[in-house]
Amino acid sequence: MDESFTGGNLNRTRLILISIVFACASYISAAYTRADASGALDSLAPLTDLPPLVSLPFPRVPAALSGEQLFQQLHQQTEAAYQPSGHDYLEAKKFMFSKADNTGCGGAPGVLEFYSQICVKGSSQHGEDYKEQGDLNHDGTVDVEGMNAEHGWPQGYFNQSYPMRSDLHHIFPSFITPNSARGNLPFAVVSNAVYSTSNGTKMDSQGFEPADSVKGDAARAMLYFVVRYYDRSIREGMNYGNFWTNRVPMFLKWNRQDPPDANERRRNDLISQFQGNRNPFVDDPSLADKIGAQVFASH
């Protein structure tokens, strides 16, 4: 009886110990929930110098809002939260390469190039340190000069003005060659490519088509840009119909077919810490269709 009593105590002790171990494991697991949302982000673990994944909360939008009202609500929301005196372009690029897009390569720090989805190891703040090691994206060029910053809304269309120039919600790390190939072309569906990467990014004389895996990212960057900046000078020397208005249904489609993944949500969180506003379409992609093509095209 004593023995079974002692055994019961031992069993209870074991149970308590096991519970404590599980509680600790759950706590650690919860801390990495976002990182674990994608296997690709397991490599976040070594980046202990990352800021904590605590960021501005997504301001809830009244469910009844749609169309122009919703567009204006998001315009105010993204504008009001922004800190215009914050960060210049160089600082923004440093943050992009070393933090926001440093999602890691196979367990080591590294940057996933936007158009080619080629990962280049490193933790540098400078794009030129992320060199293509051989022609890994099979576009015919080895990008020995590394990466630079691709503006979803080309800089020339807003005369390189701030805050558009340094707004990371529409800026992505790109090898120099695909960035140059895109130039100021509109995003489009391309049928007769004269430039391509092995993952499906394509270009012809009329447009530039990002790979399927980043079509949604590109679309949400563009939707954000118009919501945030439609009342600024963002149409300098361009055909707005060809660049934006006629493309809106395509962007809405890309937004639906390629929803935000863990990397995109992570970058939205980190950028919100850095520049003080969020891309609401990454937080809730359904907002785009609630605004609708007609309203987007009217801005």
Ligand SMILES: [Ca+2]
């Ligand atoms: Ca290449």
